Amino acid sequence: MDVVERAYRQRTVASAQHSNWATNFMPAGETRAAGYHRPYPLAIAHGAGAHLTDVDGNDFWDLSGNYTSLVHGHAHPLIVEAATKAIRGGTGWPACNRDQAHLAELLVNRVTSVEQVRFTNSGSEAAMLAMNMARVVTGRPKILMARFGYHGSHEVFEHGSFGGQMSTPMSDHPYLFEYNNPADVEQLLADHGDHIAAVFLEPVMGSAGIVTATQEFMTRVQAAARKNGSLFVIDEVITFRLDEHGAQSKYDIDPDLTLFAKTIGGGFPVGAVGGKHVHMAVLDPRSPRIFHSGTFNGNPVSMAAGRVSVEHLTDWRIAAMARLAERLESNLLDSAARHQVPFSVRRNGSLMNIYFTADLPAANLARADGSTMSLAHLSGLNHGLYFASRGMLVLSTVMTEDDIANISERFDAVMADVAHHLETTTA
Numbered sequence: 235m236d237v238v239e240r241a242y243r244q245r246t247v248a249s250a251q252h253s254n255w256a257t258n259f260m261p262a263g264e265t266r267a268a269g270y271h272r273p274y275p276l277a278i279a280h281g282a283g284a285h286l287t288d289v290d291g292n293d294f295w296d297l298s299g300n301y302t303s304l305v306h307g308h309a310h311p312l313i314v315e316a317a318t319k320a321i322r323g324g325t326g327w328p329a330c331n332r333d334q335a336h337l338a339e340l341l342v343n344r345v346t347s348v349e350q351v352r353f354t355n356s357g358s359e360a361a362m363l364a365m366n367m368a369r370v371v372t373g374r375p376k377i378l379m380a381r382f383g384y385h386g387s388h389e390v391f392e393h394g395s396f397g398g399q400m401s402t403p404m405s406d407h408p409y410l411f412e413y414n415n416p417a418d419v420e421q422l423l424a425d426h427g428d429h430i431a432a433v434f435l436e437p438v439m440g441s442a443g444i445v446t447a448t449q450e451f452m453t454r455v456q457a458a459a460r461k462n463g464s465l466f467v468i469d470e471v472i473t474f475r476l477d478e479h480g481a482q483s484k485y486d487i488d489p490d491l492t493l494f495a496k497t498i499g500g501g502f503p504v505g506a507v508g509g510k511h512v513h514m515a516v517l518d519p520r521s522p523r524i525f526h527s528g529t530f531n532g533n534p535v536s537m538a539a540g541r542v543s544v545e546h547l548t549d550w551r552i553a554a555m556a557r558l559a560e561r562l563e564s565n566l567l568d569s570a571a572r573h574q575v576p577f578s579v580r581r582n583g584s585l586m587n588i589y590f591t592a593d594l595p596a597a598n599l600a601r602a603d604g605s606t607m608s609l610a611h612l613s614g615l616n617h618g619l620y621f622a623s624r625g626m627l628v629l630s631t632v633m634t635e636d637d638i639a640n641i642s643e644r645f646d647a648v649m650a651d652v653a654h655h656l657e658t659t660t661a
Contacts, residue, residue, distance in 0.1 A: 238651055239273060242612045248289040252277035268301060271611060271623040281308030283632045286620050294620035295641050299628045302440065302585065303496035305475050305547060307632035313500045313542045320538035326530065333537035337498065340544050341508055345480045347468075347488050348508030352517050353532040357471040357495030358386025360505035361434070363526060364491045365390065367507070368432035368465040370516050370523050375406075378422060378464070379434040380413040382597035384441035385469055385493070391434075395441065397599055413445060416454035427462040432491075437481035440472040442597035443587040444580040444626070452485040465490040465513065471505075472496065476583040478549045497547060500539030503530070551631045555584035558638050559629050562586070565642035566649075573646075573653040576603075584629040590652060598624045606652060613651040617644040 243250065253274035256263030264270045277289045284307050286294045299305065306313065320333070338351040354360045365377055365388070377390065381398060385391040393407050409426055411418045423430060435455055439445040459466040468489040473481035475497050482489060491509040498504055507514075516523040530536075563581050566588065570577030576592045589595065590603040590610060601607070601624075611623045619641065621627050 236609065236655075238609055238613050238616065238655070241616045243273065245292055245616060246274075246276060246288065246290050249277045250274055252289060268622070272608065276615065276620075283307045283309070284630055284637060292618070294615070294618050295637070295644070297619060297621040297627045297629070297641070299630050300501070301496075301622065301626075302472050302475065302628050303499065304501050305497045305630055306500075306543060307630040308501075310500075310542075310546075310632070312546065313539045316538040316542045317500070317502065317535050320535045323534070325535055326533055331532065331534040331537060333534060333541050334532040337537050337541045337544065338506075340541065341494065341498070341506065344478060344544075345470075345482070345492060345508060347482060347490075347510070348492055349511045350514040351494075351506050351508045352514065352526065353537075354505035354507070355503045355528060355530050355533075356386070356505045357469075357493060358388060358391075358505070359528075360471070360493045360495055360507050361385040361391060361469070362388050363524075364434075364465075364467050364493060364507050365432065366524055366526075367491065367509075367513060367516055368467065371465060371513055372431040372463060374429055374431040374464070376409060376426070376429045377432050377434055378409045378411060378419070378426075378430050380436070380439060381410040382413065382442040382445075382599060383434065383436055383439055383469075385434050385436075397597070413439060413442075414448055414451045416451050416458070419455050420458045423458050423462045423464065427464065430462065430464045432465040432467050433459040434467045434469060436469045437473045437485065438476070438582050438585065439597070440585065440626070442599070443589075443595070443601075443624070444582055444585050445597065446580070446582045447485070449485060452487050456487050456489070467491045467493065469493045472585070474498065475547065475555075476552065476585070478547065478552060498540045498544055499536045500541075500543035502533070502536035502539050504533075504536045504540055546631070552583065555629045555631060555633070558633055558635065559584045559586055559627075561635070562627070562629070562638050562642060565638070566645055569642070569646045569649045573649040575649050575653050575656065577649075586627045588625040588627065606655065609655050610648055610652050613648045614645070616651075617647045619644050619648065 253263040279287050279289050286296045379394040384395045409422050456466050466489045468482050470480045495505040517526050563579050578589045578594050580587045590606040595601040
């Protein structure tokens with residue numbers, strides 16, 4: 235057994251016991267694929283600020299933020315206060331609540347392209363709703379999305395997320411284009427445009443490894459979608475943390491529909507579709523073309539917490555996170571160089587993805603450093619760093635310069651473990 239894995243097992247005995255127990259009732263003891271890693275995932279006891287604590291009592295710097303959703307860290311006092319007040323008033327009813335309208339108003343006022351909002355319970359649900367809306371508006375059946383893009387867990391989108399290699403019995407595959415290749419999008423629309431209801435696009439492909447769109451790409455894709463009569467759908471589920479007005483404002487684009495989730499829920503389940511009046515009208519129950527409902531849509535607890543989260547996601551906090559991420563990126567590159575470890579980083583604002591190769595892959599699924607990344611992930615956990623097993627690192631507004639210095643020291647120990655691993659495996 236590798237020394238890093240042995241250390242992990244010694245530190246996480248209670249997590250191992252939890253995993254063995256939970257596996258009796260859930261596949262691999264988990265309820266979402268992204269949370270699993272070998273030899274077994276941690277069981278977390280609680281989180282506070284920028285820290286997580288597992289059931290063994292180990293403390294970790296949280297560099298995941300529940301996969302980007304906890305932009306203000308864990309149990310932020312103002313969010314806890316708002317959610318607690320909402321809970322005491324009742325956790326749900328079959329009617330509107332004021333925070334629902336307030337959060338919708340916040341999104342409309344911040345994002346220029348958004349004139350109205352409809353809430354769901356997750357980003358996946360928001361993407362499914364947007365796909366249905368596009369089909370109804372255009373009368374066309376298909377969607378166009380990026381290879382390795384991610385728009386949730388619906389089987390249509392998952393086919394694209396896995397680069398077209400997802401093996402499912404369904405026949406409703408999306409058309410796939412190469413990210414940052416506008417000519418590919420234009421050609422697919424020219425060839426199949428009569429069938430394409432919508433073009434879905436992330437300004438930054440998060441799950442693929444923080445792959446950022448070029449300005450030319452975004453501009454030409456929008457123009458091609460408009461020319462074809464397809465709806466242009468921008469996925470801001472991850473990227474809304476990059477700008478107070480959404481990443482779309484950086485590109486000066488005007489999508490027909492926008493997807494939101496994660497940060498707009500303050501740590502509670504949430505999703506939303508925002509868009510133009512003309513397209514959102516298909517959801518109007520006074521003259522519906524789509525019957526969209528859901529027991530927990532616009533849940534008062536999620537809405538109250540989300541309202542505070544969005545109110546506090548200001549440009550200066552966003553800029554501060556980006557500065558800290560830039561410092562961390564520089565420290566990691568210096569550490570890798572000292573330890574003579576092949577290393578590269580993709581970063582956009584407070585989001586980054588690390589690779590133990592000199593050259594950046596097209597996407598995480600195409601990376602060549604899988605075994606090294608797995609070892610680095612376990613090493614990170616051993617040194618008190620919690621980040622995604624594929625190398626995504628995410629900062630939060632509660633982090634400071636001193637925190638980044640401490641995190642960087644711990645990453646230096648990870649680099650030493652990786653250097654030792656590479657020496658022993660190539661000897």
